[in-house]
Amino acid sequence: MKSLSPITTKSWKNLKKHYLKIKDVHLRDLFQNDLNRFKKFSLHFEDIILFDYSKNRLTSKTMFHLLNLAKEFNLKESIVSMFQGKKINFTENKSVLHIALRSFDKKNIILNKKNIFLEIKNVLKKIKLFSNAVINKKWKGYTGNSITDVVNIGIGGSDLGPLMVTEALKPYKNHLNVHYISNLDGTHVTEILKKIDMRTTIFLISSKTFTTQETITNATTIKKLFLNQKKVLKSDMSKHFFAISMNQDEVLKFGISKENFFPIWDWVGGRYSVWSAVGLSIALSIGYKNFSLFLKGASSMDKHFLNTPLKKNIPVLLGLISIWYNNFFNSQTEAIFVYDQYMHKFSTYLQQVHMESNGKNIDRNKNIVSWQTGSILWGEPGSNGQHSFYQLLHQGTKLIPSDFIIPINTHNKINDHHIKLLSHFFAQTRSLAFGKSIKEVLKEHNFKKKLLQDKKKINDNINIYKLCNGNQPTNSFLLKKITPYTLGILIALYEHKVFTQGVIMNIFSFDQWGVELGKSVANNILNELKNKNLTKKYDSSTNSLINFYKLNKE
Template sequence: MKSLNPTVTKSWKNLKKHYLSIKNKHLKELFKSDPNRFKKFSLNFEDIILFDYSKNRLTSKTISYLINLAEEFDLKNSIISMFQGKKINFTENKPVLHTALRSSNKTNMLNNKKDILLKIKYVLQKIKLFSNAVIHKKWRGYTGKYITDVVNIGIGGSDLGPFMVTEALKPYKNHLKIHFISNLDGTHVIEILKKIDMSRTIFLISSKTFTTQETITNATTVKNLFLNQPKVLKSDMDKHFFGISMNEQEVLKFGIIQENFFPIWDWVGGRYSVWSAVGLSISLSIGYKNFSLFLKGARSMDQHFLHAPLEKNIPVLLGLISIWYNNFFNTETEAIFVYDQYMHKFSTYLQQTNMESNGKNIDRNKNIVSWQTGSIIWGEPGTNGQHSFYQLLHQGTKLIPSDFIIPINTHNKINDHHIKLLSHFFAQTQSLAFGKSIEEIFKESNFKKEILKDQSSLNNDINIYKLCKGNQPTNSFLLNKITPYTLGILIALYEHKVFTQGVIMNIFSFDQWGVELGKYTANNILVELKKNNLTTKYDSSTNALINFYKLNRK
């Protein structure tokens, strides 16, 4: 990877000048001046996804400068380096090989002279056999009854990914009920356990290191409650507890037998691990065949990202457009709105993918950055957001670039629900782009044109409050349908967008030292909380908070 300060590159300087010439242009003007704008700024992927980026505040010159920026950073070779397994996770001296988890490459992919594809194939086969046994009621609990429930215990990537995907693909689910425990708050454990019969439940404990405090605390509580049931022997754990980790010794120490160990590897970051054994709950929920289609969809986007020219590469364009807004329009935030209830966790999932990856302020040259890196990602499904925060998008003072995603075909054809949903989708991107002028407002109100010439009348008229300036940028994704295959495409697309941004922002996207700091500090404070004496160990605020807790605990 090239290590450059992006702000001193020729392309960045060109973009800075170009921004001054375009910053006040309205999307109305851009569309009016170019009848072929949609054709220029849209791409079709495999005839199942249409990507429309024409409603962005950019021109062909903007895209040209952005592509030049990507070329100055040698983005193509960085992409190749990732797929070849080079150690691009520099601060942890690791390759980044989540793409290998969905690879169909028949040749050996070597990592430290070990064929990782054989390892991946072994784990996939184990997932397949186990999933089939549980789904077809051949795997039995300690009472001899077949399994009805699956509880995934994890946090971060070990929870967000499988939870989002199992929700998104509910139309494909079988009879198994899938539950997720992540929060350290004991309430989460208790509320999930109320819903299950332990004798008919399997527990998937998912932690890369198998030392994550939240996960192991929750798992230990569940294990102890299981073992405290009448007539339960310790050996009965073998039918109910499974470990997903790279730390086999800790899994065995926990009391899980080797046969119930599903390995993952240190070259897969937690937020990119949904394609690995971390996705076991997905395979159990929708069946291994559909899980394979999910991997196949991601593989298809991988090939597009690896081989498509930059100017026709969807993840690259998405990443460049984000850089354009974040660094030149100073937007700082991006919204993702999915018009599909099954996809209600998608924005939350992408928060981690983006913000944990690119929330960095030190560049690859070990310097504090002077440019914007990761954006704040947020969103809400469907028309719900229209009745809460869309008001700010239409008439507020913030510029908020947004992605809109919708399936053309729904899994639930009820009356005219979906066509109405589509009408709202199209209406929002159109309204955000073009707004509503005073002339249009008065025309709707049957006012005479003469009133527009009278500024005092205009200022005194209540209709002024209906003005929507528009010029709010959006990307639109129209999917044929939400399926395991298309969902795999969509997730991989956003993964590669994040990679593109990281390369050009000159940061390391695949570590998360900020997260590690929080864990380290919490462990130290935990020791302090167990003491009875008041503390003076920390700053005045933290001391006061801890001491208030100690004085009031029961």
């Protein structure tokens, strides 16, 4: 990867000059002055997805400078480096090969003189055999009954990914009930345990190191409760407990048999692990055939990212547009609104992919950055958000670039629900772009005045409050339908957007040392909390908080 400060590049300087010329240009004018704007700024992917980025505050010149910025960073070469397994996770000296987990074409993927394709293939075979056995009721619990429930115990990437996907693909769900436990708060375990019968439940403990405090604490609690049941032997754990990890020694120490161990690898980051055995709960929920289609969708986007020229490369364009707003318009946040209730966890999932990856302030040259890196990502399903925070988008003082995503065809054809949902989708992107001018407000006012002139007088003074400036940028994604295949495409697309941003922002996207800091400090404080004496070890605030806890603990 090329390491240089983006703000020193020729393209960045050109973008800065260009921004001063375009910053006050309205989307209304951009569309009026170019009747071919949509054609210029939209792309199709496999005749499945239409990507429209024409409602952005940019021109062909903007894209010219942004694409030159990508070229100055040798983005294409960086993409190839990732696919070749080079150690681009520099601070941890690791390759970044989650893309290999969904590569069906290659028969050889060599890493450290080992063919990891064979390892991946073997794990996929194990997932297939096990998920088929459970779904087909051939796998029995210790009482001889078939499995009815699956509980995935993990946190971060070991929870957010599989949880989001099983929710998004509920239309493909079989008879198994799949639950997720992540939070260290005992309430989470308690509430899930109310829903299951341990005699017919299997537990998937998902932790890369098998030492993650939240996951192992929750797993240990459940293990104790399981072993405390009447007539349960320790050997019965083999029918109910399974591990997804790279630390086999800790798995065996926990009491899980080697046969129930599903390996993952250090070249797969947690937030990119949904494609690995971490996705076992997905395969159990929707069946291995659909899980395979999910992987194939992602693989299709991988090929697009690797082989498509930058100017037609959807993840690259998304990443560049995000950099444009974050650094030149100082937008700081961006939103993702999916108009599909099954996808209600999608923006939450992408928060980790984006913010854990690119929330960095040290560049690849070990310098503190003086530019914006990761933006704050948030979102809510449409149309719920329209009756909540969209008011701020339409008339607030913040610039919030937004991605709007909707399936053309719904899984639930109930009356006219979906066509109404589509009408809101199209209306919002149009309204955010073009707003409501004072001319339109007055025209509407005069029309109403004629209708109501005999009944009451309309207050002329309120017209100004109805003004919506518009000029809020959006990207639109129209998908034919949310399927395992299209969902795979969509997730991989955003993964590669993050990669693009990381390369150009000159940061390392695949470590998370900030997360590690919180863990280590928590371990130190845990020992202090077990001590009954009041503390003076820390700063005055932390000491006071800890001591208040100790004095009021029941």
